[in-house]
Amino acid sequence: MGNGNNNQPPCGTVGPFNTGFLGTGIGGSGMAGTVWAIILGALGLMGGIIGANLSALAGNKPVFPFSLLNWSYELNIFGIGSISVATLAIFIVAAVAMVLIIGAFYYDRCLHTPSGSTECAAGVIDSIEDSFSSASDQIFPFTAMHNKVDVVVKSAYWNLVLFPGVTDFVACSSDPGDSPELQCLFYNPAVCGAGLGSTIGGVVGAVAGVVAAAAAAAAIGCATVILCIVGIIVGVLIVVVAALVGAFAGGQAGKAIASSSVPTSDTNQTLNVGDYVTIKGNLVPGSGDFKGANVFWFATDAAQHGRSMGSPEFSFKDPDQNFIQDGCSS
Amino acid sequence: MPTRAGACALVGALVGAIAGFLFAGAQGQHLGVPVSTAEVIEIGLMLGLFGWAAVLVILGLWLHYSLARLAWPALVIGLITAVLTILVANRLQRPYLDSLLGIVLGLLVGALLCAACGRLSQERSVIYGKRE
Numbered sequence: 001m002g003n004g005n006n007n008q009p010p011c012g013t014v015g016p017f018n019t020g021f022l023g024t025g026i027g028g029s030g031m032a033g034t035v036w037a038i039i040l041g042a043l044g045l046m047g048g049i050i051g052a053n054l055s056a057l058a059g060n061k062p063v064f065p066f067s068l069l070n071w072s073y074e075l076n077i078f079g080i081g082s083i084s085v086a087t088l089a090i091f092i093v094a095a096v097a098m099v100l101i102i103g104a105f106y107y108d109r110c111l112h113t114p115s116g117s118t119e120c121a122a123g124v125i126d127s128i129e130d131s132f133s134s135a136s137d138q139i140f141p142f143t144a145m146h147n148k149v150d151v152v153v154k155s156a157y158w159n160l161v162l163f164p165g166v167t168d169f170v171a172c173s174s175d176p177g178d179s180p181e182l183q184c185l186f187y188n189p190a191v192c193g194a195g196l197g198s199t200i201g202g203v204v205g206a207v208a209g210v211v212a213a214a215a216a217a218a219a220i221g222c223a224t225v226i227l228c229i230v231g232i233i234v235g236v237l238i239v240v241v242a243a244l245v246g247a248f249a250g251g252q253a254g255k256a257i258a259s260s261s262v263p264t265s266d267t268n269q270t271l272n273v274g275d276y277v278t279i280k281g282n283l284v285p286g287s288g289d290f291k292g293a294n295v296f297w298f299a300t301d302a303a304q305h306g307r308s309m310g311s312p313e314f315s316f317k318d319p320d321q322n323f324i325q326d327g328c329s330s
Numbered sequence: 331m332p333t334r335a336g337a338c339a340l341v342g343a344l345v346g347a348i349a350g351f352l353f354a355g356a357q358g359q360h361l362g363v364p365v366s367t368a369e370v371i372e373i374g375l376m377l378g379l380f381g382w383a384a385v386l387v388i389l390g391l392w393l394h395y396s397l398a399r400l401a402w403p404a405l406v407i408g409l410i411t412a413v414l415t416i417l418v419a420n421r422l423q424r425p426y427l428d429s430l431l432g433i434v435l436g437l438l439v440g441a442l443l444c445a446a447c448g449r450l451s452q453e454r455s456v457i458y459g460k461r462e
Contacts, residue, residue, distance in 0.1 A: 039388075043347040043429050090355045105392075136391050143392045225365050228356035229373055233380055236352065 009161050011178045015168025015292050034108065038100045043093070081218035087232060091213045094236045095206035098243035102202040105142045106195030108289070114297055116284035121160050121182055121296075122326030123153035124308050124319045125275045126173050128263060131188045132255070140244070141251030142198035145289075146298070147186040147263045149271060151279060152179045152314045154323065161294060166285045168292020179316040184279050184296040186263040193258025194251040201250020202243045209242025265302045273312060276305040276319060278327030303327045338407060341389070342440025343433045345381030345408040349415045350432025352377055354425040370416050378412030407443055411436040 074082040129148040131137070137144040152173050153161065161180040162170055173179040213235035220231035263271040271277065281299035286292045305326065310318050353373065365373070385404050390397035415432040422431070 039344060040347055040433060043351045044433055084359055086355055086358055090352070093351075101388075136394075140392060222356070222359055225356050225360045225363065226369060226373060228359055229352065229376060232352050232355050233376065237380075 007158065008155070008178075009158055009170050009180050011170050011172035011180070013169055013291070014162065015286070034104050038104060039097060043097070075214075077214045077218035080215055081221055083214055083217045083222070083231075087217055087222070087228075087235070088210075088214055090232060091210045091217075091235050091239050094239045095210050095243060098240055099199070099202050099206050102142050102243070102247050103199045106192070106199050109145065110192035110195050113282060114284040114287060116282040116297065118280070119160055119283040119296075120278065120280045120328035121151065121153050121157040121283075122276070122278045122305075122319065122323065122328055123151040123157070123182070123316070124310075124314045124323065125271060125273050125277055126150045126152045126181060126312050126314050128271065128273055130262060131191050131260070132194075139248060140198075141194035141255055142202075142247055144191050144194055145185070146188045146191050147261070149184045149186060149263050149277075149279075149299070149302075150181045151184060151277060152181050152316055152319065154319045154326070155316050156320075157182075157328075160283060163285045163294065167294050168286055169290070171290075171293050173313040173315070175313040175315040177315045177317065179314065182279070182283075182296060183290055183293060184263075184281070184299040184302075186261070186302075187298045188261050189258045190255045190260035193254035193256075195254070197254020197257075198247040198251035201246035201248070201253070203246070204250070205246020206239060206243040208246070209239035212242060213238040263299075263302070265304045267304075269304060271302060271304070272307075274308045274310070274314075276308060276323040276326075278303045278305065280328075336441075338403070338440040338444030339437045340440065341385050341404050342407045342411045342436030342438070342443075344385055344388075344436065345378060345404075346411045346415050346432030346434070346436025346439075347429050348381040348384060348432070349374065349377035349412040350419060350428035350430070352380075353416055353419055354428035357419065357423070357428065358425040365420050367417075370420050371413055374413030374416040375409060377416065378409040381412060382408040403444070407436075407440045410443070411439045414439065 073085045075085060075088060076082050127150045129150075131144050131147050132141070150171065150173075152175075158180055161167075161182060171181045171183055173181055216238055217231040217235040220227060220234060222228040222231060265271060265277075278301075279296060279299050280301040281296040283294055284297045285294050287295045287297065289295075305323060308314065308318050308322065382405050385408065386397065386401065389395040389404075390400055411432070414435050415428070418435065419425075419428045419431055
């Protein structure tokens with residue numbers, strides 16, 4: 001709830017506080033740390049395992065249970081040529097990493113709710129960004145975010161925009177007064193449909209990609225170190241592209257099957273830029289997905305209270321002067 | 331959210347991990363076979379470019395960091411990290427260490443270069459964030 005604190009928070013970066021392991025973001029909130037952890041963990045672990053067993057060629061004993069596999073054993077691929085078990089393992093690791101990354105986005109958007117507190121804020125809607133509004137979200141549907149409504153909040157609710165020692169970033173309108181905003185996410189089923197579809201499609205694509213990669217690597221061969229590197233790079237590229245193509249197809253199908261929604265009020269009226277609104281929901285402090293800003297994830301209730309006569313970019317003075325009685329105090 | 335130096339270190343670690351991991355696969359199948367310095371640099375540049383492309387896709391397209399601010403610093407960090415990783419890996423001839431070596435070298439190269447130049451920014455595009 002607002003506390004009437006009239007200390008206007010500064011705009012932009014005010015942190016960082018949630019910086020993760022050694023400032024890398026790993027372990028902090030948001031997707032960046034998760035993606036890095038998956039990639040580095042997968043590559044570091046599998047690289048060590050594969051390398052340890054390849055070292056058997058130099059007389060070092062491979063570690064059990066990997067000693068059960070002869071990593072240098074040559075596999076004949078459809079009569080095209082042969083690749084080692086280790087090379088195939090590299091392609092499988094790349095496939096697993098891609099599926100984990102795609103799945104991690106789906107988990108972030110839909111399978112968990114970041115911890116926060118139930119709060120209420122009021123102000124004027126400054127901008128609305130619908131899901132899948134960028135080309136990137138169309139091509140990589142698993143990266144799409146839920147519908148986002150940016151609200152220039154009344155000064156009475158500035159205390160919700162910045163939590164000292166926690167919030168890394170304060171979003172602001174571009175008005176001359178640098179009016180603080182709260183970003184509010186409204187759940188969109190199409191985002192979750194796309195996420196699930198992308199994950200399933202990514203698995204299918206990755207499996208096909210491993211097969212195609214093995215064939216390509218077999219055709220290129222491994223007569224020299226450089227040729228081997230080229231074959232491995234080409235193979236990994238094939239796996240990555242195949243997984244992404246599968247994720248695209250699955251994501252578009254999932255988005256089409258799920259019902260899409262736009263931000264609406266409690267009376268099912270579409271929210272518009274310039275509306276005076278009261279927003280209630282789960283306020284997440286320092287969300288890593290939004291540069292460390294406080295965001296409503298999700299906004300569960302929205303009430304409209306008329307419209308501003310002004311236009312974006314709004315100043316906080318507009319709702320302060322024209323939107324006196326909001327829904328938070330009731 | 332990573333710090334500025336932490337973001338640089340992560341870029342280096344990712345490229346180093348990729349370079350080391352892929353080189354381990356090839357090195358293990360030609361263990362003990364000497365690779366000339368020229369070939370090492372050639373391989374390092376190849377893997378560095380590959381890793382750089384991965385960083386641009388992951389950071390720029392998926393996590394919405396600013397591509398314009400990211401591209402050049404990530405290229406420099408990536409190429410130096412990859413070449414260093416392959417140079418050291420070729421000397422050590424221990425494939426099981428290659429990707430871990432790449433991660434460590436990448437962390438160091440990224441953090442040091444960023445600290446020295448202060449060029450890499452972790453600011454995102456306006457899609458999921460507001461102006462600074």
